[in-house]
Amino acid sequence: MLLTEQNIRIRELASATGIPATRIGNWYDRGQVMPIAKQEDGWRIFSHADVAKLAIVMRLIDWGARVEEADHAAAEILFNGPMLTYRNAPAEALIAKFIPVVVVIWRDDGRIYFEILRRGEPLPGIPDTFLVIDVHAAIRQAFQRLREFREAQQ
Incomplete structure (x- = not known):
């Protein structure tokens, strides 16, 4: 089953990510997570x-990041690098784009830093x-959970 339907409800998002729907809603309401979502x-x-x-x-x-830090880092990792043109991409394109990618994340001086690497590249200092x-x-994994949730709802 291809995931072509872009309109994802909060229950589906919660199932896909393992984050309770109420928590996701609270993060968006408080502005801790910047939505790509629409009303x-x-x-x-x-x-x-x-x-x-x-x-x-x-x-x-x-890992221990605050919600705002995690949101900022995730947006940088996904959308300011190789993903800039993938905001409205189907699930399969998002999955395929990151086959060769790992992200190394660390904290220094209270800030989160990360390096996007291709598999096999040496770790930075x-x-x-x-x-x-x-x-x-x-x-x-998130898209597999979404797929399973949708199949169970049919």
């Missing part, structure tokens, strides 16, 4: 880009404590 008849509508972004945000929060996110795996 439709009073309902928040999300896109595949939101699924990808929140999948990365959740990994960063699990970074502190002893860091996180490596396989962006492809994170996004692929």
Whole structure:
């Protein structure tokens, strides 16, 4: 089943990312996470880009980043580099774009830094404590959960 439907409801987004719907709503309402979402008849509508972004945000929060830091870093990783033209892309294009990509993230002087690397590239000179996110795996897993949620709803 291809994920071509870009109109994703908050329950679907919650299922895809593992983040409770109320928490996602609160983050958006407080401006802690900048939406790619749009409003439709009073309902928040999300896109595949939101699924990808929140999948990365959740990994960063699990690592210890604050919500705002995680949102900023995820947006930089996904949309200011190779993803700039992929904001409205179908799920399969988002997944494929990151097959060769990992992100190394570390904290220094209270700030989060990251380096986007191709698989096999040497790690940059970074502190002893860091996180490596396989962006492809994170996004692929979120879209698989979305696919399963939609199939269960049919």
